[in-house]
Amino acid sequence: MPTEILMPALxxxxxxxxxxxxxxxxxxxxxxGDLLAEIETDxxxxxxxxVDEGVVGKxxxxxxxxxxxxxTPIAVxxxxxxxxxxxxxxxxxxxxxxxxxxxAEGSDKTDPAKGYGRGDTDASPAPAAPKSxxxxxxxxxxxxxxxxxxxxxxxSQIKGSGPKGxxxxxxxxxxxxxxxxxxxxxxxxxxxxxxxGQSSDAVVKMYEGREYEEIPLNGMRxxxxxxxxxxxxxxxxFYLRRDIQLDALLKFRSQLNKQLEGRDVKLSxxxxxxxxxxxxxxxxxxxxxxxxxxxxxxxxxxxxxxxVAIEGGLFTPVLKDAEMKSLxxxxxxxKDLATRARDRKLAPHEYxxxxxxxxxxxxFGIDNFDAVINPPHGAILAVGAGVKKPVVGDDGELAVATVxxxxxxxxxxxxxxxxxxxxxxxxxxxxxxPMVMLA
Numbered sequence: 001m002p003t004e005i006l007m008p009a010l011x012x013x014x015x016x017x018x019x020x021x022x023x024x025x026x027x028x029x030x031x032x033g034d035l036l037a038e039i040e041t042d043x044x045x046x047x048x049x050x051v052d053e054g055v056v057g058k059x060x061x062x063x064x065x066x067x068x069x070x071x072t073p074i075a076v077x078x079x080x081x082x083x084x085x086x087x088x089x090x091x092x093x094x095x096x097x098x099x100x101x102x103x104a105e106g107s108d109k110t111d112p113a114k115g116y117g118r119g120d121t122d123a124s125p126a127p128a129a130p131k132s133x134x135x136x137x138x139x140x141x142x143x144x145x146x147x148x149x150x151x152x153x154x155x156s157q158i159k160g161s162g163p164k165g166x167x168x169x170x171x172x173x174x175x176x177x178x179x180x181x182x183x184x185x186x187x188x189x190x191x192x193x194x195x196x197g198q199s200s201d202a203v204v205k206m207y208e209g210r211e212y213e214e215i216p217l218n219g220m221r222x223x224x225x226x227x228x229x230x231x232x233x234x235x236x237x238f239y240l241r242r243d244i245q246l247d248a249l250l251k252f253r254s255q256l257n258k259q260l261e262g263r264d265v266k267l268s269x270x271x272x273x274x275x276x277x278x279x280x281x282x283x284x285x286x287x288x289x290x291x292x293x294x295x296x297x298x299x300x301x302x303x304x305x306x307x308v309a310i311e312g313g314l315f316t317p318v319l320k321d322a323e324m325k326s327l328x329x330x331x332x333x334x335k336d337l338a339t340r341a342r343d344r345k346l347a348p349h350e351y352x353x354x355x356x357x358x359x360x361x362x363x364f365g366i367d368n369f370d371a372v373i374n375p376p377h378g379a380i381l382a383v384g385a386g387v388k389k390p391v392v393g394d395d396g397e398l399a400v401a402t403v404x405x406x407x408x409x410x411x412x413x414x415x416x417x418x419x420x421x422x423x424x425x426x427x428x429x430x431x432x433x434p435m436v437m438l439a
Contacts, residue, residue, distance in 0.1 A: 140167035278322035
């Protein structure tokens with residue numbers, strides 16, 4: 001029976017993508033592992049591999065089509081002995097097509113949930129892809145979803161026997177009715193719905209007669225807008241600020257860089273900040289945590305994310321086990337991640353996860369700012385520039401010191417005020433006494 005190839009979810013947060021380029025054409029024979037297409041997500045362009053072998057019987061979504069929802073049929077694969085006549089009535093999904101699709105910028109292979117459904121070529125639409133109680137997408141073929149809906153089955157309770165655990169027709173036909181438990185109701189904060197802002201038409205009308213250029217939103221900018229709006233609306237931020245004297249660190253860094261010249265290593269202040277935060281999370285382990293909806297996950301390792309600005313947006317690559325790594329190792333890893341982030345060649349596992357983030361705008365001359373928490377992180381440190389300021393020393397004498405202002409944005413659901421203050425104090429202690437970080 002013909003197999004529908006579905007739009008894959010190439011990252012846990014992907015809901016739609018752009019089919020940038022087909023690497024096969026109708027009539028081509030493919031085997032498991034062969035590259036089928038290049039698909040743009042909100043973060044990168046990735047290659048999509050075949051799971052089964054067969055002949056490409058029909059391509060249902062043209063190159064350059066934007067906004068293709070996950071689990072939408074994009075092609076049909078025929079088995080040996082089957083022909084195009086076996087496909088039946090299939091039609092391409094209605095989605096916004098672009099005649100100028102962005103070229104592939106990278107080809108990072110991940111372990112995507114492959115979008116294949118067997119024998120799902122009848123014309124009736126399949127229900128939307130279900131999710132488990134934890135919010136994860138349940139992967140099932142369109143036919144399996146239709147049968148489950150007709151039988152009143154909860155797909156999240158069925159174990160799939162297809163590729164990558166995908167639920168197929170046989171799984172739901174052999175299952176007994178298991179109605180889905182009613183989800184708990186969220187506590188109501190206000191009866192007034194949250195404002196969604198002015199409509200695009202209203203804003204455009206406001207600027208009639210004024211000269212402007214309309215910039216369409218790409219996938220990354222849409223995701224940034226949605227996630228940060230959600231973060232500010234749903235995360236109870238509070239902010240803690242400290243000034244950190246950097247003179248001892250700058251002197252120590254200069255000495256280390258002279259000794260490391262032969263290894264072609266040059267440590268940045270940001271490398272020390274990463275190390276200081278990683279060690280502080282170990283000193284204050286209760287603050288090394290993330291919000292998981294109905295619970296808090298307290299991490300053992302210090303997985304520190306660092307914001308990297310790229311054209312049109314940003315990435316937050318994660319340095320895992322940062323507390324265990326030397327300054328030179330952190331420096332080399334950060335340079336590699338930043339370079340590949342700017343080239344959009346990071347795989348999802350390299351920019352997802354972590355419990356804590358750093359956003360450093362000091363190199364742009366920003367003295368201080370407040371950063372928005374990147375969920376599900378418990379906190380983010382906003383780092384300003386180191387500037388010369390008058391300070392009063394321990395002896396009461398006035399002196400000049402290099403002072404860096406930092407702001408810790410904290411999720412109050414995860415970290416309380418006193419705990420956040422303790423974490424920021426540990427970060428300050430590490431940076432003002434840098435040799436301690438090598439002990």
